[in-house]
Amino acid sequence: MKPVKVGLFGLGTVGTGVVRIVEGHQEDLQSQVGSPIAISKILVKDRSKARSIHIDSSKLTEDPWEIVRDPEIDVIVEVMGGIGNTKEYILEALERGKHIVTANKDLMALHGQEILAKASEKGCDVFYEASVAGGIPIIRTLIEGFSSDRITKIMGIVNGTTNYILTKMSQEGAAYEDVLKEAQALGYAEADPTSDVEGLDAARKMTILATLGFRAKVALEDVDVKGISSVSQQDIRYAQQLGYEVKLLGIAERQDDCISISVQPTMVKKSHPIAAVSGVFNAVYVYGEAVGETMFYGPGAGEMPTATSVVSDLVAVVKNSKLGVNGRQASLSYKEKRLKTDEQIASRFFLLLHVEDRSGVLAQIAQVFSRHEMSIESVMQPAMPDQNVVELLITTHMASKATLNRALAEFEGLPAIRRIKSVYRLES
Ligand SMILES: NC(=O)C1=CN([C@@H]2O[C@H](COP(=O)(O)OP(=O)(O)OC[C@H]3O[C@@H](n4cnc5c(N)ncnc54)[C@H](OP(=O)(O)O)[C@@H]3O)[C@@H](O)[C@H]2O)C=CC1
Ligand SMILES: N[C@@H](CC=O)C(=O)O
């Protein structure tokens, strides 16, 4: 039986897992697709590097074109990352009729439309399940499982590294920098972990999810992004006192055909199932008009969970080849995209203010809220950082982002307010 030949781009965390699964589950895979699957060439940066698995060194190459131009190779599995050159290799491979499986959210969020269009033109498959929420089959769920519904909200923890960091900060009082190093050692973080901690990785994933869920061409620039580098132990403690957990949440919402997408540290009520998602685990909550509430949970990063999604995509490509239906992915972004304005984006908020400890200050603050028709839900005064300054913890009822920003601008100008220490969105 002629084997399906795979060219693997990358033999790092995910690539190693792909080799382990393709070799270790070969019999099961063969039974499903009807032919052996063979990884025939592997692209790496450095052929002489020591590897944690045994690899026949003749398979290793440092030349991507050796794989792209090899007529024997049917599928390229891209798990090396990168945007510019990687896109070039993938487009050329598609041009030559090769199918693509990728875990690269950076590439799919920025150039997914172009790559998918090329794939359709050439009758090739491009699958990218591992690019969002590593081991959770969320992309297939949005494309197939919810094809009959209209999705109005996608909310998720879609970055394992930051959830790992926030969990350790919250449960063990660990220091941010130490936990980041741990996440890197465990293979969760990106090559440049700034994209994890500053929210860009999650923003790229939310771009992909919103495009699929809302069937519109969502761009990375449409996502309002804030990372976790400003989240302090104190914010986490106050959140817990109020019954919340701090999570880096991606939130995509659609209302009257207007959408908004954001990634930001959010205080999530402990009773919401997302608040309990800890460590490297991810969860994606999807609300559909017909189905109602659903939630998908699993490991969001790491060698074997991510490789599971990659190899399952590979199986899907081979099954499609047997059926002769490669490249038949339906158009998934046929809807016009309209973005919500800040006046239309509403939520509840938490504010931590440092204010002068004298009479009349609370009244001034209340007046600002009142002028902007923002309703206060609760006020707490837990501690005194120094003799003249007190901390105020305020939670609000629903207000628009624009209203909040107008109130914050006024607070900036009030001498009695020494510092706007933190502002969080609240999700219940
Ligand atoms: N790690 C995870 O949990 C997840 C990762 N992803 C995505 O999967 C991809 C791979 O991630 P990961 O396995 O963690 O990355 P690693 O850094 O562990 O591995 C990257 C691999 O690609 C090779 N490589 C990198 N650049 C080049 C280049 N220019 N030319 C040739 N080879 C190159 C490296 O070679 P060498 O070994 O010689 O250095 C290495 O084998 C990324 O797109 C990432 O975002 C997606 C979901 C989860
Ligand atoms: N760095 C990413 C890896 C998976 O996409 C994460 O931490 O989630």
Ligand code: NA
């Ligand atoms: Na996934």
